[in-house]
Amino acid sequence: MVLIWGVFAVASGLVQNYTQLLIVADRPAEAAGFREVFRSSVVWRLVLVYFFIQVGFYGLNLWLPHLVKDTIGGSYLVVGAITAIPFVVAIAGLWFNAHFADRSGRYSVHVLGSLALGAVALVLSVAFGSYIALSVFLISIATMGALAYDGPFWASSSRAVPIALAGGAMGLINALGNLGGFAGPNVGGWLQDASGGSFMSAAVVLPIALLVGGLIMITLRRHADKPTVARPAAPARDTARRASADPVRSRQHPRPAHDS
Secondary structure, X not given: OHHHHHHHHHHHHHHHHHHHHHHHOOOOOOOOOHHHHHHOHHHHHHHHHHHHHHHHHHHHHHHHHHHHHHHXXXXXXXXXXXXXXXXXXXXXXXXXXXXXXXXXXXXXXXXXXXXXXXXXXXXXXXXXXXXXXXXXXXXXXXXXXXXXXXXXXXXXXXXXXXXXXXXXXXXXHHHHHOOHHHHHHHHHHHHHHHOOOOOHHHHHHHHHHHHHHHHHHHOOHHHHOOOOOOOOOOOHHHHHHHHHHOHHHHHHOOOOOOOO
C-alpha cells in the first residue's frame, strides 16, 4: 500500500509538470540539455524544497485521520467529517497566499511563511489535543499552511530557473521532489511505532521537514522573487496642466491682459 502511494505521488508530479511546461512553452529560448539541468544549483535547491515539503505534507495528510482520532475521538463518521474541515479551510489559504504573493512579488517569503505557520500549528494541535475546538482549529491551520505554499512556490520556480532549463528542471523537481510523498508517511508510521503509537514524535519531525523546506526556499529569493519596480514620477507637463485647471490658483494668478 505504501509503495502504491509513493508511485502515485511521483505520477502526480508528472501531471503538475505538464502545467509547468505550458507556462514556459511560448517563451522563446534555446533548449538546454539535461547536463546543464543537473549542474544547476538552483534546480537542486528547488528539488530539496519540494522534497521536504512533500515529506511534511503527505506525512500529515496520510496520518490526519489517525491524528483526529487520537486527539478528539468519536466514531469513524465523526472522524471523517472533522478530517474534511481542514481542507475546506485550506481553500481560503491557497487563494489568499497566492494573491498577496503576486501583489508583493516576495514569493520565497510567502512560501516560508505558510510552511512556518503550518509547522507551528501542527505541534500545537497535538499539544492542546484535550481541547477539541482548539485542536480542530489548529489542525485546520496546519493543513492550510502545508498547502498554501503551492502557488508561490511554482511561481517562484518558473522565475528562478533559467528559461533554457525550464522544461527539464520542472520535470526533475516534480519527479524527485514527489519522492517525499513516499518518505513522509513512512517516517510518520515509523515514529509512531517507535513511540508506542503516539503521534507527538511525528508531530515534531514532520513540521521540521516543512521548516527546512521553507528555509532553503529563502536562499533562492534573489532568483525567485519578483523585482520591485518603483512607480515613475508624474511628468512636469501633467503637473502644470493640473495647476492651470485649478480655479483658485487661476484667480490668485490672473493672466495678463493683451492690448487690442
